[in-house]
Amino acid sequence: MTADHTSPQPPGRDTTVVLDLGPAPHDDPALEVHGPLDGDRLEAALDQVAVHHPDAPARPHPVGHRGTATHPVRLSAGAAGTAFPWGLLADLLTHPVSGARTARSVPPTTLQRELLADADAHPGRHVERLTWAWHGRLDIERFRDSWQSVVDRESVLRAAFGDGPEPLLLLHDDVPAEVLWLPEGTVGWPELVEHDLRRGLDPRLPPALRVTVLGGGFGRGGATPSRVLLTYHHALLDDWSARLLVREFYRAYLAGGRLPGGERRPDIRDYVHWLHRQDTTPARDYWSHSAPRADAVSPVPLTAAPGPATGRTEVRLDAALAERLTAWAAHWGSTESGVLQALWAVLLYRASGAAGPTRVRFGVAVSGRGITLEGAERLPAPLRAPLPLSVEVDPRSTVATLLADVRDRVLDMAAYEWVSPGQIRDWSAPASPAAPLPPSVPQASAYPDGSLLVFEGGARPADDLSADLAAHGVRVGRPEPLGARTGFPVTLVTRWDDEGGLVLTATHDRTPYADATEVLTDSASLLTEVPYLAADSTTVADLLRLLSAAPTAPRPVAAGPSHAAAPGAPAEEPPLVTLRPAAEPGAGAVCLVQAHGLPRARYDRLAEAYRGPESVVLLPTPADGPHTAPQPPGDTGPLLVLAAFSGGGTAACETARRIAKDGGRPPLVVITGATADDAAFARTLQSVAARAGRPG
Numbered sequence: 001m002t003a004d005h006t007s008p009q010p011p012g013r014d015t016t017v018v019l020d021l022g023p024a025p026h027d028d029p030a031l032e033v034h035g036p037l038d039g040d041r042l043e044a045a046l047d048q049v050a051v052h053h054p055d056a057p058a059r060p061h062p063v064g065h066r067g068t069a070t071h072p073v074r075l076s077a078g079a080a081g082t083a084f085p086w087g088l089l090a091d092l093l094t095h096p097v098s099g100a101r102t103a104r105s106v107p108p109t110t111l112q113r114e115l116l117a118d119a120d121a122h123p124g125r126h127v128e129r130l131t132w133a134w135h136g137r138l139d140i141e142r143f144r145d146s147w148q149s150v151v152d153r154e155s156v157l158r159a160a161f162g163d164g165p166e167p168l169l170l171l172h173d174d175v176p177a178e179v180l181w182l183p184e185g186t187v188g189w190p191e192l193v194e195h196d197l198r199r200g201l202d203p204r205l206p207p208a209l210r211v212t213v214l215g216g217g218f219g220r221g222g223a224t225p226s227r228v229l230l231t232y233h234h235a236l237l238d239d240w241s242a243r244l245l246v247r248e249f250y251r252a253y254l255a256g257g258r259l260p261g262g263e264r265r266p267d268i269r270d271y272v273h274w275l276h277r278q279d280t281t282p283a284r285d286y287w288s289h290s291a292p293r294a295d296a297v298s299p300v301p302l303t304a305a306p307g308p309a310t311g312r313t314e315v316r317l318d319a320a321l322a323e324r325l326t327a328w329a330a331h332w333g334s335t336e337s338g339v340l341q342a343l344w345a346v347l348l349y350r351a352s353g354a355a356g357p358t359r360v361r362f363g364v365a366v367s368g369r370g371i372t373l374e375g376a377e378r379l380p381a382p383l384r385a386p387l388p389l390s391v392e393v394d395p396r397s398t399v400a401t402l403l404a405d406v407r408d409r410v411l412d413m414a415a416y417e418w419v420s421p422g423q424i425r426d427w428s429a430p431a432s433p434a435a436p437l438p439p440s441v442p443q444a445s446a447y448p449d450g451s452l453l454v455f456e457g458g459a460r461p462a463d464d465l466s467a468d469l470a471a472h473g474v475r476v477g478r479p480e481p482l483g484a485r486t487g488f489p490v491t492l493v494t495r496w497d498d499e500g501g502l503v504l505t506a507t508h509d510r511t512p513y514a515d516a517t518e519v520l521t522d523s524a525s526l527l528t529e530v531p532y533l534a535a536d537s538t539t540v541a542d543l544l545r546l547l548s549a550a551p552t553a554p555r556p557v558a559a560g561p562s563h564a565a566a567p568g569a570p571a572e573e574p575p576l577v578t579l580r581p582a583a584e585p586g587a588g589a590v591c592l593v594q595a596h597g598l599p600r601a602r603y604d605r606l607a608e609a610y611r612g613p614e615s616v617v618l619l620p621t622p623a624d625g626p627h628t629a630p631q632p633p634g635d636t637g638p639l640l641v642l643a644a645f646s647g648g649g650t651a652a653c654e655t656a657r658r659i660a661k662d663g664g665r666p667p668l669v670v671i672t673g674a675t676a677d678d679a680a681f682a683r684t685l686q687s688v689a690a691r692a693g694r695p696g
Contacts, residue, residue, distance in 0.1 A: 014676040016684055017090040017649070019669040021656050031060065031075040031086055033093060034684075045092035053085050060084065087650035090671040094646040105168040106272045108161065111385050111420040112169070115235040116161060116203060118487050123600035126234035127201045128484035130242055131193075134226040135475040138216030140181050145257030147177040150248045151207050153259050156268040156380050157245070159236055160206040163647065163674030167204075171269070175206040184215035189227055193482065201233045202601050208236040209245070234484060238384035239456050240367055245380055246479055250465045254472065266373060268381045274373045275418060283416040284427045290413065291428035296361040296390045298450030299351040312483055312507045313517045315524045319500035321531075328531035334403045336502070337455035340494060341389065342399070342406045343526045344453055346543050347519060349393040361390040363452040363488060364410065366417040386421055386452050386488070387413060395541040399533065402540060451490040456481065483507050492523065502527070522547055579607035582615035588637040589615045590689050591667070593655060595648030602645070602678075609679045612686035614640060614693075619655065639667045640692040643685055645674045668692045 015035040022029050033042075046060070060075035075089075108116070119126045151157045158175040161167040182192065192214055201210060209232040216226035232242055252259045317325070322336075329339045341364060348360040368383030369376045376383070391406055469476060478498045483491075483505055493505045504527075506520040529546060576591065590610065592603050600618075607616040614637075639659065644652040649671045656666035670688050672681050 014673045014680070015094050016670065016672040016676070016681070017093055018688055019086050019090060019653065019656075019671070021086070021653070021660065021666045021669070029084070029086065031090065033075070042093070045089055049085055049089050049092070053088070060089070085650070087653035087669075087671075090649035090653070090669070091646050094649070094671050094673045104171045104173075104269075105162070106171065106269050107276070108167065108169045109272060109275055109382070109420070110423055112161075112235050112382055113167075114420055114422045115382070116167065119203070119233070119235060122485075122487070124197075124200055125485045125487060127197075128232055128234060128239065128242070129193075129196065129482040130230045130239075130246070130479040131482060132228055132477040132479045134213075134216065134228055136473045138213070138226045138474075140213070140216060142253060142257045143181075143213065143216070144177065144179045146249050146252035147179050147211055149252040149257060149259045150245055151175055151177045153248070153261070153264055154245065154267070154380055155263055156236060156241070157208045158206050159208055159268060161204045161235070163204060163645070169268070169272070172206050178207055178210045180210070180212045181216070182212070182214050184224065184226075187214070189214060193229065196229060196231055200601055201231050203233040203235045208232060209242070230479070234382060234384075236382055237380060238368075238382050239454075239481065240369065240384060241380035241382070243479060244378065247465060250469060250476075254465065254468055264380075266375050266379055268379075271373060271376070271379060271381050271383070274371070278418065280419070280423070283419050283423075286413070286416055287419065287424045287427045290409075291388055291390075291424050296359040297348070297352045297354070298361045299348055312505065313520045314503060314505045315520050316497070316504070317502040317524060317527060321528055322496075322500060322502040324531045325502070325527055328535075329403075332400055332403050332535055334407050337453075337494070338403060338407050338410065339530065340455065340492075340523070340527065341410070341453060342391075342402045343523065343530070343543075344451070344492070345391050345393050345402065345406065346526070346540055347522060347547075348451070349540075350544060350547060357392055357394040357396075359390055359392045361388055362450060363387065363421075364389045365452065365454040366414070368417050370414050371418055383418075385417065385419070386486070387417060387419075388421070388424060389413070393540060395539065395544060397540055398536065399530065399538045399540065399543065400535040403535065450488065451492065452486055452488040454491065454493045456493060456495040481505075490519075492520070577618040577620065578615060579604060579618050580610060580616040582637070583613040586637040587613040587615065588640040588689065588693050589617050590641045590643060590685050591639050591655075592616065592618045593642055593644040593648050593652040594618060594620050595645055595651065605678045606682055609682035610686065611682065612689055614686075614689050640689045641670055641685055642667045643670045643672075643681075645676070646671060647674065 015033060018032040018034065020030050020032075115126055155171050157177075158172045160170050160172070162170050187195075192212065196210075196212060209230060212229040212231070214227045214229075215224060230242060230246070237245075248259065325339065326336055329335050334342075344362060345360050348362060349358055352358060352360065363386040365384055365386050368385055369379070373379070389406075389409060391402070391409060393402070466476065478496075480497075480503075481493065481495065483493065485507075490506065490508050493507075495503050495505075497503050504520055504524055506523075526543065526546070530543075533542070579592070582589070590612070592606065594600070594603060603618050607618075610616050642652045642656055649669070652669045652671065656669050660666040668688055668691070670685060672684070
């Protein structure tokens with residue numbers, strides 16, 4: 001075996017593979033390797049193919065030249081080589097080799113893997129944004145220097161995920177801060193926010209956050225405040241982390257743009273090492289018995305009505321009501337978040353249409369910082385996790401009993417808040433057969449917990465540096481989240497504002513409902529009313545009667561189109577998505593085959609860089625199983641090229657074989673490394689497409 005014989009690629013050169021499977025099984029398939037390739041690396045790749053496919057019918061051999069800049073290596077396995085795993089070989093030859101990266105690496109946490117996989121499958125999810133106003137003079141250069149100092153100090157801000165089926169968390173040594181400044185009048189604030197949303201954030205490209213400033217600059221300190229927008233990805237940072245980093249930035253700004261000292265410790269590496277040292281046996285035992293049973297219902301408590309696929313609604317409880325709620329919750333041994341969780345359970349119970357005692361379930365976000373790692377409360381990292389909570393709602397029970405039940409369950413699971421939702425699903429005990437539920441009770445599918453409750457931050461921290469900034473003529477507002485798309489159909493976020501009020505924001509995603517106004521109004525109404533109720537005698541039925549006085553009650557709704565198909569149902573084939581139209585009818589199409597582990601934004605950039613007359617289409621990653629033979633949309637003409645980044649070679653070759661099986665000539669398959677320059681790869685595809693489109 002020669003699997004250890006690898007050599008680093010020269011900077012700026014990427015290996016690209018062009019594969020021609022031929023129009024029929026009797027033709028001679030051939031693979032051309034363009035770019036750096038030495039004999040040891042080729043033999044190592046062939047050895048690995050032999051390990052995974054010991055029954056491969058033939059071993060390819062070089063034909064003609066050894067590779068140079070102008071003469072590629074050509075491999076052939078003869079007529080019998082049609083069934084050879086060419087896609088795997090292409091992936092191995094184009095995958096970055098040892099020595100190509102200079103960054104340090106650590107294995108990502110289980111939660112990070114789950115968030116990254118969900119974001120890859122659903123572009124746009126898990127990207128959060130904070131915004132706040134900056135009153136007073138803003139020194140742009142000092143602003144940039146301060147964020148650069150924070151990036152230099154915090155290793156997580158220089159982190160990015162590597163490409164491939166098993167990504168590593170790469171910690172780079174030198175990463176420039178991404179600070180964008182737009183002078184006032186350049187663009188409107190709503191347009192800027194919308195543009196930032198469409199742009200998204202790629203967790204595979206450092207830095208881990210982006211800062212955008214509208215307004216400010218030398219000589220400005222007038223009445224119009226500057227606006228700051230901070231964008232980050234939940235796979236690298238959580239809300240707690242973002243607020244910590246904002247305070248670090250303020251310290252740097254007050255210090256002239258530079259934080260004293262070196263890198264923070266503990267950092268993301270220490271957390272990962274702590275996590276991998278944990279004995280999961282107690283957590284497994286706990287969650288195997290405490291995870292929600294399959295018969296616990298998780299209805300989506302939205303009013304069924306046609307409307308946009310996503311929505312966001314916000315209400316506010318003023319400071320006086322919030323203060324009264326805090327005192328009332330403390331009297332009953334609870335907190336504001338505990339009260340909200342109990343009342344949300346009541347709303348879910350009502351939405352389920354149940355008549356007697358029923359167990360409901362939903363997700364709650366935990367900070368993940370109640371762990372034994374010293375300094376965890378000051379650690380910027382993705383520790384916050386959505387964990388499942390189930391509680392039995394009995395109309396005959398008192399509100400005090402419900403509050404205590406919710407409190408105890410949350411306290412019990414706090415000891416294991418470092419586990420991920422995927423681990424909990426794997427550890428959950430098989431559900432016992434349950435009695436059939438009423439038709440009015442919608443079943444969860446894609447996300448078993450239906451809704452997520454998030455309680456962000458607390459009162460303004462003592463070290464927020466507002467007084468120090470004010471001494472320099474600067475006044476800043478509390479950072480406000482704009483709301484991330486999560487994997488839950490409904491997310492309710494509660495936060496404190498600058499005046500001491502409570503702000504509730506409900507978002508729904510991928511569901512055919514008008515908005516979440518009604519359920520949010522009901523939540524605020526209950527939070528307003530419960531401090532005036534005697535919880536020792538008030539029952540859940542009393543709360544339900546209070547809600548029934550509303551003009552319209554939320555009706556239970558069936559699962560929307562975003563939910564997973566029923567078990568046993570055939571998976572829906574993802575359609576081709578046009579990224580760039582053809583310059584003329586019949587020009588043909590270049591099809592990008594999306595690989596697991598790469599975000600949609602990468603393919604958008606590649607399509608934008610393409611300059612050929614052909615259309616550029618995307619074949620999304622299938623939910624399950626291989627692709628069927630795709631048909632190009634409209635009158636674009638035949639598929640000339642199937643292109644993929646390293647890791648997608650097998651899927652691209654399988655797609656080409658399916659096209660041949662249906663009677664067509666398979667497109668040429670082009671594979672390159674995931675670190676390849678988009679413009680260079682686009683030029684290669686244009687050249688290969690021109691070659692494929694020539695007669696004969």
